[in-house]
Amino acid sequence: xxxxxxxxxxxxxxIADLPAPALLRVADALRDSDVTLFNIGxxxxxxxxxxxxxxVVHIAPTRAMLADAxxxxxxxxxxxxxxxxxxxxxxxxxxxxxxxxxxxxxxxxIVQERVFEDTGGxxxxxxxxxxxxxxxxxxxxxxxxxxxxxxxxxxxVFASYLPYRTWDARPVAGSAGLRPTSWDAAQxxxxxxQLQNRFMKLNARRMTALDMQAWLAARMIGEAAARxxxxxxxxxxxxxxxxxxxxxxxxxxxxxxxxxNLQLRxxxxxxxxxxxxxxxxxxxxxxxxxxxxxxxxxxxxxxxxLR
Numbered sequence: 001x002x003x004x005x006x007x008x009x010x011x012x013x014x015i016a017d018l019p020a021p022a023l024l025r026v027a028d029a030l031r032d033s034d035v036t037l038f039n040i041g042x043x044x045x046x047x048x049x050x051x052x053x054x055x056v057v058h059i060a061p062t063r064a065m066l067a068d069a070x071x072x073x074x075x076x077x078x079x080x081x082x083x084x085x086x087x088x089x090x091x092x093x094x095x096x097x098x099x100x101x102x103x104x105x106x107x108x109x110i111v112q113e114r115v116f117e118d119t120g121g122x123x124x125x126x127x128x129x130x131x132x133x134x135x136x137x138x139x140x141x142x143x144x145x146x147x148x149x150x151x152x153x154x155x156x157v158f159a160s161y162l163p164y165r166t167w168d169a170r171p172v173a174g175s176a177g178l179r180p181t182s183w184d185a186a187q188x189x190x191x192x193x194q195l196q197n198r199f200m201k202l203n204a205r206r207m208t209a210l211d212m213q214a215w216l217a218a219r220m221i222g223e224a225a226a227r228x229x230x231x232x233x234x235x236x237x238x239x240x241x242x243x244x245x246x247x248x249x250x251x252x253x254x255x256x257x258x259x260x261n262l263q264l265r266x267x268x269x270x271x272x273x274x275x276x277x278x279x280x281x282x283x284x285x286x287x288x289x290x291x292x293x294x295x296x297x298x299x300x301x302x303x304x305x306l307r
Contacts, residue, residue, distance in 0.1 A: 004026045004029065004030065005029070005030075007035075008030050008033050008035040011035070012034055012035055012036065012232075012233025012234075012236070012237070013035070013036050013037075013038065013221050013233065013236075014026075014030075014035060014036070014037050014038065015037075015038045015040055015214055015217045015218065016037050016038065016039060016040065016041070017040050017041035017210065017214070018039075018041060018042065019041075019042060020042045020044040020046065020047055020051075023037070023039055023042055023047065023056065024047070024051055024053070027053040027055055027056050028053070030055060031053070031055060034233050034234055034237075035055065035233070036055055036056075036057060036233070036237050036240075037053075037055060037056045037057070038056075038057050038059055038217035038220070038221075039056055039057065039058045039059060039060055040059045040060055040210065040213035040214050040216075040217055041060055041210060041213070042060060043060050043061060043062050043063050043066070044062070044063070044094070045062045045063055045064050045094075045098070045296075045297060048062060048261040048262075048263050048296075048297065048302075048304060049261070049297065049302065049303045049304050050303050050304075052261050052262070052304035052305070052306055052307075053306070053307070054262075054306040054307055056262065057217075057220075057240065057257065057262045057264070058261070058262055058263045058264060059213040059214075059216050059217050059220075059264050060182070060213050061182050061263075061264075061266060061268060061295075061296070062098075062263065062296050062297070063094060063095055063097075063098040064098050064101060064102070064295075064296045064297055065263075065268060065295040065296035066098070066180040066181070066268060067095070067098035067099045067101065067102040067180070068102045068105065068106070068280070068294065068295045068296060069180045069267075069268030069270065069280035069281070069295050070099075070102070070150075070173055070174065070178065070179075070180040070268075070270060070280070071099070071102035071103060071105070071106045071108060072106060072280045072281060072282040072285050072294070072295075073178075073270055073277075073278050073280055073282055074108065074147075074148060074173065075106045075107060075108055076282045076283075076284070078147075079147035079148045079171075080107065080108045080109060080147060081108070081109055081111050081144075081145060081146045081147045081148075082099075082103060082108055082109065082110045082111065082146060082147070082148055082149075082150045083110075083111060083112055083113075083114070083140070083143050083144075083146040083148075083149045083150065083170075084096060084099055084100070084110045084112070084113045084114070084150045084152065085113075085114045085115075085116055085140075085149060085150070085151050085152070085153075085158075085159075085162070086113065086114075086115055086116070086151075086152035086153070087115070087116055087118060087152060087153045087154070087155055087157050087158065087159075088115055088116065088117045088118050089118065089154070089155045089157075091154040091155065092152050092153055092154055092155060093152075094154075095152035095153075095154050095174075095175070096113075096152040098152075099150050099152060099174065106285075110150075111143070111144040111145065111146050112143055112144050112146070114139070114140075114143075116139070116153070116157065116158045118155070118157045118158075132161050132165065133165065136158075136161050136162060136165040136166065137165060137166065137167045138167070140162075140165075140166045140167045140168070141167035141168075142167075143167070143168065146168075146170060147170065147171075148170060148171050148172070148173050149162060149166060149170055149171070149172045149173070149177075150173055150174040151172060151173070151174040151175040151176050151177075152174055152175060153174070153175040153176070154175065156175070159172075159174065159175035159176035160175075160176050161176075162176050162177070163176055163177050177272065178270055178271070178272055178277060179270070179271055179272070179273075180268050180269070180270055180280070181209045181268070181269055181271055182209045182212060182213060182266060182268065182269070183207065183208065183209040183211070183212035183213075183269065184209070184269050184271040184276060185206035185207055185208075186271055186273075186274060186275045186276050187250070187269060187276055188276075189250075189252065189276070190250050190251060190252045191250055192250040195207070195215075195250055199211065212249075216247070216249055216255070216264070219247060219249075220240060220247055221236070223245075223247050224236035224237075224239045224240050224245070227239055227244075227245075240257065241257065241259065241262070243259075245257060249266060251266060251267045251269075251279070252267060252279070253267065253292075256290070256292075258293070258299070260299050260302050260304055260306075261297075261302060261304040261306070262306070263296065265290060265292040265293065265295075266292065267279050267280060267281065267292065268280045268295060280295060281294045281295055
């Protein structure tokens, strides 16, 4: 908290990669200042809903946005029967909730749900591969007929072991296999190669989703300063929240802010670890304002009352 106050004394904008509880504490502590926080890491929907704050701009997509992006593609493919496997941690349960909501929203059916309990055991042992090869098929057998297995495993306990090991020959999506994300090193469309190459030259590694979200936050601050010809925090913040604001993000269309909860609208990439398979929103999913608002909680559904 003290670090946040020191930053607030020097800058009108803070780019924050904090879990939801810590982000809320900082936002409330700085409520009476003129500081705006950019949330680049926390995907919790509650930060844009019941716990939304007027001094927090959200760059990271929500769990609902990510789940909706994947659901649209699976429904477009006519893979509408899902086996949902979730982890036992609280964040895994929230991710599973997002997939349940997406299924109901877009007409998919969860034929069965299973929970993979994290017992804390180590799999990286001499017998690890053998154990996994035996355990995962047994864990996924005798399921009702399904088209795709959806894994909700934010803590990375089990999902990476699912592809090619399920009892039935079915694709895996969610936390492994086909994954929804705001950015991936494989993204090379809409001029992204130049950005990827510049990042690689500067950092000697590939650009992650968190890197992109931090870059977008910094880019938004620079755009506000350039467009308003001002370094005043209030002036820049007013521009960011205005209908005139938009920014290019190497995703094929301009990104804007949802004025009801300050979430950045953005396409979501669907990746398999080697390439971008598709980009949502998918063709045919229409909206009266922006097709990007088919991803996540829309204005009529929102419980956010900015304060």
